[in-house]
Amino acid sequence: MEILMPFLLILILGGFFLYNPMRRKYSGVIGVLGSYLVSIGLILAVSLIGAIFSADIRGSMDGGIIGLLVYIVLALLTIAYVAFLMMTRCTTVMDRILLPFAIMIIAFGFATRLMASIFLHIPMESGDSDAGRSGYSFPQYIYDGNGNPWELMNSGWDNANYYCQKTGETRMFYESDFDMGAPSGFSRR
Numbered sequence: 445m446e447i448l449m450p451f452l453l454i455l456i457l458g459g460f461f462l463y464n465p466m467r468r469k470y471s472g473v474i475g476v477l478g479s480y481l482v483s484i485g486l487i488l489a490v491s492l493i494g495a496i497f498s499a500d501i502r503g504s505m506d507g508g509i510i511g512l513l514v515y516i517v518l519a520l521l522t523i524a525y526v527a528f529l530m531m532t533r534c535t536t537v538m539d540r541i542l543l544p545f546a547i548m549i550i551a552f553g554f555a556t557r558l559m560a561s562i563f564l565h566i567p568m569e570s571g572d573s574d575a576g577r578s579g580y581s582f583p584q585y586i587y588d589g590n591g592n593p594w595e596l597m598n599s600g601w602d603n604a605n606y607y608c609q610k611t612g613e614t615r616m617f618y619e620s621d622f623d624m625g626a627p628s629g630f631s632r633r
Contacts, residue, residue: 455552460560463553466546468602469620473533474547476554483551485522486544492519535615536628580619586630594630 467476474482492515526547530540560566582604586594594606594615602619621627 455548456556459549459551459553460556462549463557465620466549466553469618470539470543470546470550472603472616472618473529473539473543474550476550479547479550479554482522482526482547485518486526486548488515489519489523492516580622582617582622583626583632586626586632589629 526544530543534540534543557566557568561568580599580602582596582599584596586606588594588608592608592610594608597605597607597614599605603616605614605616607614617627626632
């Protein structure tokens with residue numbers, strides 16, 4: 445148990461400070477409720493691994509063999525769901541690698557922010573009010589590595605859809621993808 449405390453402290457502090465950027469970046473991938481459900485399943489999977497190696501944890505697991513089988517099935521379903529999200533909703537390899545960490549940060553960050561808003565009267569959105577913002581202004585055209593133009597089809601508050609007439613492909617980009625000027629593999633002219 446002492447081994448997990450620094451990890452939990454990192455999740456709590458990281459979640460408090462990184463909740464808003466992670467929630468915005470992964471808004472099209474998973475929401476707060478999904479993060480909670482997946483984080484419970486991931487914690488369950490970690491506890492099952494701990495039960496294999498620790499007699500103390502194994503002794504505290506009530507429910508016998510049926511309870512253990514239910515735990516295993518829930519953990520495997522959670523891992524399968526995360527793999528499904530990685531393959532279907534994440535566009536880059538980096539997003540796929542960071543997804544489990546982002547899920548934990550969103551779940552712990554929401555809980556920490558909620559407690560801070562209740563007891564310390566700190567806003568959930570770090571004091572940023574969306575009422576005064578008009579959203580991000582996406583460029584009309586971006587160009588891929590081959591020089592093909594991608595035209596802005598429509599844009600939302602923090603995301604936009606671009607269409608390449610040459611390839612017929614459509615892609616969604618988020619405001620955070622334009623932090624370095626253009627999404628990875630694309631440029632602005």
